[in-house]
Amino acid sequence: MKKQELDEPNLRIGDLARRTGLTPELLRTWESRHGFPRPQRLESGHRRYTEADVAMIKGVLHRRDAGTRLEVAIAEVTGATRIPVHSVYAELRRAHPRLEPHRLKKSTLLALTWAIEDECCARAQRATIFGAFQEEQYYRKAQPRWNELARVGHATLAMADFTSEQGDDERPVRVQLADDSPMRREWVVVCDAPDLPAVLAAWEIPGQQTVPDGDRLFESVWTIDPQAVRHAARVCAHVAQAAGVAEASTLIEELAGEPEPLSSDPADAASLFGRVVAYVDRLS
Template structure:
């Protein structure tokens, strides 16, 4: 679609705003809004099948926040990052956010034993090559995290930040050298999810899955999940933002600063084929051992 014709699109319905609506209400021209989106990934529109942009009411305030910060002398890219960090992701679910923002990621139904193999491969590769990564792991319940605790203790030693999620944590002090533990609320979608997120400048990878319902009598390693995975830095950053937001809601003090850090778009870079091959080789080795 020719961007110049977007102003001629039919009016929005419901609570959605067209780019013209957003421009009129925020005082920023459509051309500038498109430039911000192209260069800074902000504001983030929902795309119709026709390619037209649609925005939420909250985007009006976010754009106005950017203008106020610019007027105060803050650089545009910093103003955008600060404004974006004030709004949590639309879904407190890593899996749902990845499926919403990256529909090209193909979901696959996998047994838990296969998820463990994928998780170990990502953890090992991240520990081996990533420089000071931000790490998140979702394990559903503490007893599922326990076998991985020594691995995550080592990961936390090389990470800039490491957070693990479960529905609750048993009594006892956290290991000062281990990952931060975040307890998920009773209605938190991530209570049913499995995830490993590694976000670093030189290495990115993410695995996210949700447990299909009706498996209370299925043996643990045979439980089936619907999973997606990616090494795309943009998708991994989106997953990390959700995890940081959930951690902040769970009371993790360091998560708020992470939200500001992760609000920025990842630096443009191409995924090295050698890195993907190394990760794939680790996956094959673990799958061969565990499945």
């Protein structure tokens, strides 16, 4: 078979399941837990696989059946030396290409962020919440709101370049970003909850040292799609794990499963949209 045919993403997940003897549910579980197999996504969000994926899965199964642990078998077959992507924005754009980016001023991002935070506090049940603030000075301005989120959330983590130590009983949990972390330039809020999934991710356009703070531009995406929200939450959990946060491993396990479908009640989206409009109007 020619390499071009091996690389052609023309297999649906059902096709892959039939070719490998696995179920679609198990393939999705492997993808969420091990990053394998790694599908290509259509603009609709549907997964597509290649003949090379079939061959790699069969190689993994052969090694597993010979007694090799699954994660080791996957690493052997894929040559998995890839460092996990530690950018929420980059991962959302890669895995969910239907999300349309927009350049927004910081003041508009604040309106979106406050709306998500408010809805999360008011309605989300057992939410897992992540925020990325770039620098500690920006986190300090949001800290009263995030203290409240930590009070009502299942788990709440704040990521930034922190210069002060965290107190023993202080919440949210702080995640110290590495010097070379792409998250240092990102603005992120993730609310992963069955009744209120939402994510906003943005990265700051370079070269704005002389721009007034409220006018700084960010390239941004946001959505209430549960799959995209869960993907963003997983990235954040892996960033926290790499930073040595003890709770991160448990969160990674909790976020490994598929999220619940989005409620069909239009009032849910309308409530969030209403808050956004109110905050935009207030800040304009």
